[in-house]
Amino acid sequence: MLKHWWKILGALLVLYTLIAGFMIPLKPGIQEVTPTNAQAGDNLSLAITGYNSHFKDAKEIKAWLKYDSTHYIVGENIRDSTQTLLFVDFKIPTPLPIQNESRRMTLILTNEVDGYSLLPDAVEVVPMGIDTIMGQWGNTIGGLHEVKGTTFPYRNILYETIRNLFFHVPLWFAMIILFFFSTIYGIIYLILGNSRNDHMVLSLNQVGILYGILGLVTGAIWANWTWGEPWSGDVKQNMSAVAILVYLAYLVLRNAFDDYEQQARYSAVYNIFAFVALIPLLFVLPRLYDSLHPGNGGNPGFGGEDLDNTMRMVFYPAIIGWTLLGAWMAQLARRYMALKHAALEKDVDF
Amino acid sequence: MKRVIVSGLILFVSQSIFAQTEQSLMEGSGKIYVVLATVLAIYAGILIFLTIIERKLSNLERQIRE
Numbered sequence: 001m002l003k004h005w006w007k008i009l010g011a012l013l014v015l016y017t018l019i020a021g022f023m024i025p026l027k028p029g030i031q032e033v034t035p036t037n038a039q040a041g042d043n044l045s046l047a048i049t050g051y052n053s054h055f056k057d058a059k060e061i062k063a064w065l066k067y068d069s070t071h072y073i074v075g076e077n078i079r080d081s082t083q084t085l086l087f088v089d090f091k092i093p094t095p096l097p098i099q100n101e102s103r104r105m106t107l108i109l110t111n112e113v114d115g116y117s118l119l120p121d122a123v124e125v126v127p128m129g130i131d132t133i134m135g136q137w138g139n140t141i142g143g144l145h146e147v148k149g150t151t152f153p154y155r156n157i158l159y160e161t162i163r164n165l166f167f168h169v170p171l172w173f174a175m176i177i178l179f180f181f182s183t184i185y186g187i188i189y190l191i192l193g194n195s196r197n198d199h200m201v202l203s204l205n206q207v208g209i210l211y212g213i214l215g216l217v218t219g220a221i222w223a224n225w226t227w228g229e230p231w232s233g234d235v236k237q238n239m240s241a242v243a244i245l246v247y248l249a250y251l252v253l254r255n256a257f258d259d260y261e262q263q264a265r266y267s268a269v270y271n272i273f274a275f276v277a278l279i280p281l282l283f284v285l286p287r288l289y290d291s292l293h294p295g296n297g298g299n300p301g302f303g304g305e306d307l308d309n310t311m312r313m314v315f316y317p318a319i320i321g322w323t324l325l326g327a328w329m330a331q332l333a334r335r336y337m338a339l340k341h342a343a344l345e346k347d348v349d350f
Numbered sequence: 351m352k353r354v355i356v357s358g359l360i361l362f363v364s365q366s367i368f369a370q371t372e373q374s375l376m377e378g379s380g381k382i383y384v385v386l387a388t389v390l391a392i393y394a395g396i397l398i399f400l401t402i403i404e405r406k407l408s409n410l411e412r413q414i415r416e
Contacts, residue, residue, distance in 0.1 A: 018389070026380070051380065160380035167388050207399070214395040218388045225376050225384045329396070332403055340410055 010324025017318040021166040024310065028053040028114035029154030030122070031084075033107060037124040040094035046075075046123065048086040048109065051154060055080035058111035063088045064141050065123060066106040071097045072138045073105075091135030094128050102126040108141065115147030117154065153308055157226055165311060166318045168218040172240070174322040175211040176278070178204045178330065179247070183275040186268040195341055196334075198264035201271055203333035205250055207326045212244040227292055236286040236293045243281045246274050 031051040038044045048063075055061065063075030063086075075088035086109075096103070104124045110116035152162055182204035189197035219237065220230035231237060253270055257263040286293065307315065376383050 022385070158381075160382040161384045163382075163385045164388050167385070167392060171392070210395060210399050214392050217391050217395070221387050221391060222384060225381055325396075329399055329403075332400075336403055336407055336410065339407075343410065343414055 006324050007328045010321050010328060013317045013321025014325055017166050017170075017314055017321055020314045021163050021318070024314070025151055026052055026160060026162070027117075027149075027151040027154045029117045029156070030107060030109055030119040031156070033119065033122050036122070037126065038090075038092055039126050040092050040096050040128045042092050044090040044092055044123070046088050046090060046107075048088060048107070050084045050086065050109075050114075050117075051159070052114075053086075053117075054083050054113040055086045055111070056083050058113045061086065061109070061111040062143060063090075063110075064108045064138075065090050065092075066108055066141075067097060067103060067125075067137070070139045072108075072141050073135065074138050092125055093135040093137055096125065096127050097137065100127050108144075110144045112145050113147070114145075116144040119156070150310055152311055161222060161226055162311075164218065164222045165307070166314050168215065168222055170315070170318040170322045171211045171215040171218065172282075173319045174326050175208045175215060176282070177319075177323045178208040178211065178326050179275055179278060182208065183272055186271040189264060189268045195260075195264065196338065198268065199334045199337040199341070200330075201268060202254070203330040203337065204327075205247055205271070206333055207330040209244060209247050209251070210329075211322070211326060212240065212247065216241060216244065223292075232292065234292045235289040236282075236291050239281045239285050243278050246277050246281075250274055 029051045030053075031049045033049070034047045035044075058080070061078050061080070063078060065073040065075070067073070073090045073092060075090055077087075077089040079087045081087065102124060104121035107119040107122035108116065109119075155162055182201045185197045185200035185204065189201065216237075219240075223232060223234075223237075224230040227234075250267060250270055254263050254267045257266060376387075
């Protein structure tokens with residue numbers, strides 16, 4: 001039992017990931033508003049649809065439309081209809097601060113139950129020819145509510161699928177860790193020999209390839225309902241597919257030799273080159289081009305907005321958990337190989 | 351071969367179940383079913399891996415016994 005501690009740990013961490021990843025709610029946010037355009041001078045009555053919001057419970061709701069950092073319109077006559085539906089009137093002043101320029105204004109909403117939330121580009125306002133002065137520009141806003149709680153960030157388009165960060169992304173991290181260790185064992189095999197090290201390489205690569213394929217599949221599922229299509233030819237999608245092919249070639253290469261020693265030696269050398277190719281494919285090339293993936297096209301990897309502290313508490317255990325689970329699967333595969341190898345040496349007929 | 355047929359069948363059945371309600375189910379409830387589909391895909395992948403090892407082991411056991 002004691003020597004299996006890491007398998008238990010891996011299973012527990014994945015279980016924790018599943019429970020926490022599904023149970024922790026999303027932070028309240030603004031799903032949509034109607035109408036999405038208005039004319040300067042309008043008395044705009046905005047219907048706001050909230051997500052996980054508590055408009056009925058909230059006592060002090062405040063709303064603003066932000067034109068720029070010094071021009072705000074204060075929402076008036078706030079009526080909640082349900083927990084997730086709110087009506088707010090905005091008297092849009094005319095002329096606009098920058099005349100004859102239509103602009104998308106950001107909606108800012110705050111209440112003491114949900115905290116504050118933003119909807120960028122919520123309402124597009126177009127200028128009107130005649131100046132009828134009504135309403136007023138405020139130049140600051142105040143009294144935003146900060147609510148502390150264990151929640152995941154709310155993102156439009158993503159919604160609940162932000163939870164896929166605990167299932168899709170750790171597969172890739174775990175794959176890279178497994179491939180890294182397979183490279184180490186490959187080098188050890190080249191120095192010391194011993195079929196056990198070769199079996200380590202093969203089994204870790206098998207599980208790594210499984211994780212890679214699962215990463216592609218889960219990515220395609222996620223992309224289908226957020227980016228609009230399962231495969232959009234995104235640079236990171238393409239490069240990771242190439243990386244998987246590079247490792248699939250490792251399996252093909254092994255079968256190209258009849259002699260076991262040759263098989264193990266040549267594939268161990270190829271394995272090093274495969275890992276060397278993996279780094280630019282996954283970490284360098286996607287950064288040089290625009291990508292739909294966060295952390296590419298010159299952006300830093302995990303910005304504070306994309307991965308907050310609550311998500312870290314699930315994300316990092318998820319990486320460790322999936323890696324240990326992968327190591328367990330690799331160990332099973334390796335033990336099978338060792339059995340077969342031993343049987344072969346004792347001249348068991350196959 | 352049997353495995354290919356079975357996985358093809360599973361794919362076909364799940365496709366036809368999802369086909370009618372796909373849009374409303376996957377887009378609704380904050381797209382939570384996209385996350386469920388992701389987890390099920392991983393689960394299926396692990397099961398396939400285990401099945402392959404299982405079959406290989408069974409073959410080896412049989413060969414050693416003979």
